[in-house]
Amino acid sequence: MKTFQKLLIIILFVHYSCSDETTIQQDNQQLESNLKENVNVSSRAGLKQIGTGVMMQAFYWDVPAGGTWWQVVEGKVQDWSNAGIDAIWLPPASKAQNGAFSMGYDPFDYYDFGQYNQMGSTETRFGSKTELQSLISNAHNVGLNVIADIVINHNSGGDLEPNPYTGTPYYTDFNPLSGNFYRSNADFHPNNVHSNDSGGFGGFPDLCHHQAYVQDWLWKRSNSVAKYYKNVIGFDGWRFDYVKGFEPWVVREWKNAVGGFSVGEYWDGNAGTLDWWSGEAQASAFDFACYYRMRDAFEGNNLNRLNDDMLWKRNSSKAVTFVANHDTDEIYNGKLLAYAYILTHEGYPTIFYRDYEEWLSKSKLNNLIWIHNNLAGGSTSILYTDNDEYVAKRNGYNNAGLVVYINNSNSWQERWVETNWSNTRIKDYTGHSSWEPVTQGGRWVKIQVPPKSYSVWAPK
Template sequence: MKKHNYLFLLLLSISLLLGSCSTDDSGDPVDPTDDVGETPQPNPQPTEPQAINLSSYDNGSRVMMQAFYWDVEPRFAWWDNLSSKVADWSDAGINRLWLPVATKGQSGGYSMGYDVSDYYDFGNYTQHGTLETRFGSRAELENLISTAHDNNVEVIADIVINHNSGGGLQYNPYRDYDTYTLFDEDHGNASGMFNRTYEDFYPNSVSEYDPGSLFYSETNLDHHRERVQDWLWKKDNSVAKYYKNVMGFDGWRFDYVLGFEPWVVKEWLDEVGGFSVVELWDGRASVLEDYVEETGAGAFDFATFYNLEEGLDRYEDLNNLTDAGLWQTYPEKAVTFTANHDTEKDDNIDNYIKRSNKMKAYSFILTHPGYPTIFYSDYENESFQEELKTLISIHNSLAVGDTEVLYVDEDEYVMKRSGTGTNPGLILYISINNSTKRRTVSSNWNNVTLMDYSGNTTYNPTSDESGMVQIEAPANGYAIYSITE
């Protein structure tokens, strides 16, 4: 055979070898350094595509900050710590702060507030061994609320209206033994407001049934009693009206709503209004939907949280991301999240999204419908903060329009937001594969060069005349595509 034929065969072999490194429409792994030999792009890519100005596409959406974690430190200085951060959070796109329970609990200076004792002691009465709460003084709380309002940020009160703790012993004829059901100026209620006795707790002369006996079963408030309703939400100096009109809180996070009937939340909101979200710890979207319909309140979207935990962690199957979530039926009532003070403590295994998957989970809730919550410990983590700021910026600008899942399998998930009017929307591509992936999908953009606004890939494809475009997800990561200038 002649020499030039050998050379021809050698070149052909090299060409075939190079072609085998690139992706096809099956989403096979690709060599991220090699764009040569893959499915040809309809139009040449520009050398330096220019990002659109996201601030020009402000969609009015914002996110909430859960401004605490379990057993926050330093004690007695938390309100001042938050006050120093509010301006930065507001600039980043935060419009609400969910604060921990702000009043004195039985554990005094160590209490996270969920062992509520005095509903009106914000760190201004000496009891349970301390003047200030774990978080600081009343004056420091009032300064935090004022600072938040000055930065156009609402403040959400964590409300515990089921279980009480820290009262004095008294004989309880309905149980025929002594119970810690005496709350007065000398027994855990130094404010003297909403003093309580055994008649205010289950069982009593009005009620025998206790709907929520999981916590402090002897001191669960009976909301059927008119007196309890008056003090919690009806009277002018009720807990609800005092928090709103005197302290300046703008809304409510209702703790452990399984401990009382839904009508309680509805009546509270009918009386005082304000933003609301309930902690109904149930992974079934249908249960959350029923509660929203019955009360009018928002709800933490535990269904979506578990979809993310199962898809990214437990089963490593992104098909779980398409399971029902509250955001699909009640996006305006779904408060989505990836972590909270409960999921991030006590070595939770099935209630926890591991660190390596956190940003993928955030990319999901910050591009899908719903009202996302950022967890303080994640945002203040130097490894996450800039990435979260970027995701919040994308959420507050491009995350609009109808939602369509373009492709999903065990290790890939591609979702499109259609945009509205002049807002172009976005495409989210999550991969838990250990290799870079590419996939051709249908966009709403014809003959437009795209870029990843998360900054996780520099691959800039161009859509064809029908909107088809091949996008890329980095190994075990995500990308969020939209148009360029």
Template sequence: MRNFYLAACTAVLFTFTSCGSDSESGGGITPEPPSEVVVKPNFTPIQVTRHEGKPFSTGVTSRDGKNIVGPGGPVMMQAFYWDVPQGGTWWNVLSEKIPSWAGSGITSMWLPPVTKGQSGGYSMGYDPYDYFDFGQYTQQGTTETRFGNESELVNLISTAHSKSMLVFADMVLNHNSGGASEYDPNIQDYYWTDFTGVKSGKFPRTYLDFYTNQGTDRDEGYFGEGRGMPDLRHTREHVQNWLWKSPESVAKYYKNTLKFDGWRFDYVKGFGTWVIREWNKSVGGFSVGENWDGNPSELENWANSAESAVFDFSLYYKMDQAFDEQNLMKLTEDVYWKRNPYKAVTFVTNHDTDDIWNKHYAYAYILTHEGYPTIFYRDYEEWLDKNKLNTLIKIHNERATGNTTILYADKDEYIARRNGYNGNPGLVVYLNTSEQTQEKWVETNWASAAIKDHTSHAAAWNPTTRADKWVKIKCPPKSYTVWSTP
């Protein structure tokens, strides 16, 4: 797909050359210009998107009416991981994190499914049983959910809103679990589809509300072969009313009573895109779907049809190849955000998959490039250098503006420029996976301007751009730098 972008390229062909020692530039000394034209084979600088360059927007302001989107757009925290501690403490743990997260520039948080699952206090929420039990009913062997109770959940959301952070609910609309066995006369067999005993008394379900075989009337997808986790039949009016249509529906209760600001939809391959469209038309809010597919065309088609953002799995797999297999040319290839950055939610890892090992490059990439970057809880709180992540978040919020031009790429090096927007200067990001310090001449956004590396990885290198905006920048071995005006 790289040829598509080369054909669409509108940028002038830029030139590059490696330069000499550190003594040629630094301390504010203007570097010498390139002495010759050197163009890497099979690479042409790419203007990867044709759009205005405005920041990603969730379409939602904070509850106090403030605009939470800075120049670079929002940053999301995935506020859980698989098998977080049991015992009903997680909502309180997150409440305590919110002030520091908000202070670091994180503007939204994605919570795990908040309702009672089949496995009660052990459940991570992806086996939904009672959509209206948030830890207040004793059923499935517990009262609280794994994460806490309803009052603690409401307090968490309220605390987030007090810091102008949005909160997104993880919605599992495909499959249910924990129902009693009942006889289905249509197939003359017993299935686990009797949910009339849910203690909330809301959204009772029977075999009529599920697909219990692979018949021709199925909506989309199939999960668990109908046993244990039957799929909801979204074409049923009863199901639609309880999920989003009626005033007492799941969607309206989450939005109007619990005060959620948006939605992460689980396993969207299991049902039609029209379900997401209708849900969003009914209650609004930001939405993003988990369409687990590395094909950017599939992601594009789904996002357009669902009228929703989508996680950019195509970028996830390209970053794995680029950083773990050490081939940064993969970053020049087609991914979904290059097609529509306004519907692309980018990420490095999540609760389901953790394939990228060289994560510091990946976070440097998603926090300087277009899309809606997502930080994984354990990466931020446990596994990586929080100070470096906070620096990247600050760079994103203040400098990651405008559309993107990929300036240079080879196996070990990758340089891209954010072209700035609405008076914001933009930036140049340099990734270097080699064992040596690398230097390159690049064309920037700035004429006759002192610039610096905002990561401080190349703190001793303080060049000034020429009048034609060219400058020599550098990157230490196995590191990254981000250049902009002071």
């Protein structure tokens, strides 16, 4: 079947424009050149170490169409780096079925970043390949890692073809103009490997990762999707979409083949399940358990829920914490309090673009990012909780640590707490309190916090 498809594509290429043929030749030349250089993501010079700062989700659902988004983000990378961001997460960057209108989660041609005229457009919703590479280059110049959103559970945009395994035609005939990774019915479920698959999503054709051909094109070949993203486009790491749809070994094998930071979207509020997936995939996971407990705490006015199980409490090195993302935004009234929580606690925190650039106080978020990067070291000890108040301390690691006091009530609160410091003058690094108390010889001190707010205390 694939031999027939390749012959068909050669015939069809005759009808494509000279500009598309030139683009294909240029892409192949660039790929060959970069593969010879053997670029290694893990040792790319001058980048910040991922996890030492904060990740920025550099998009939201339905960002403006028109091919300008890569330029918008490029204009912000210097300020983000200055603020303490160490990585930016971009939306799915390759051509999808809806062309210039797609957010990228319906992938068609993994090698078209806005340089081929197919699916109704040349550019993607976000811009051209040249603009994407310019963005990545400038992000690298200011020390930022660039995380690719990888959608490999399903594809979209194929032509209708017979399926000998079901007897029913389906849209599994993929003939991408890039000339790479043609797909047919054997590459999707159901096929000769599996009669069915539990990972279906939205009715899209569901890739079969057990097929050697699919593995080769996704991560094994010298010009695989993974290696093209890394060596030609310049990505440094991976955010895997909808990892519930396929086994965790797929992420593990991808990472082993190309390296780079990896985080999976396993949408489940059970911390044990997230911990299991992270261990099997040998990758980080978004801490949905933390997200849901924060929603219950700040929206449900019960800060005792912050005592509950979360991935960061089980394995902080693999927990990517977040308050909002492009799919969900359920924390409203207490959103800044939630950011105060994740930016003072363990885990690798993520900030949502619209929260930072549009909806919340950028100065307050910058302050919390600074606190995270400079004070929030070591293990965490919860000191006090009730419905309205939460106090915890970081015990310090190559820094003094901190005490964070979160108040969800409508009045000022005060509390005696045991700190890490004896006979030490401390201050609130948020500026919300003007107190500068001195801790007792036994490390106890009284601290305060404004209504519906937070304070963060450390040695002056």
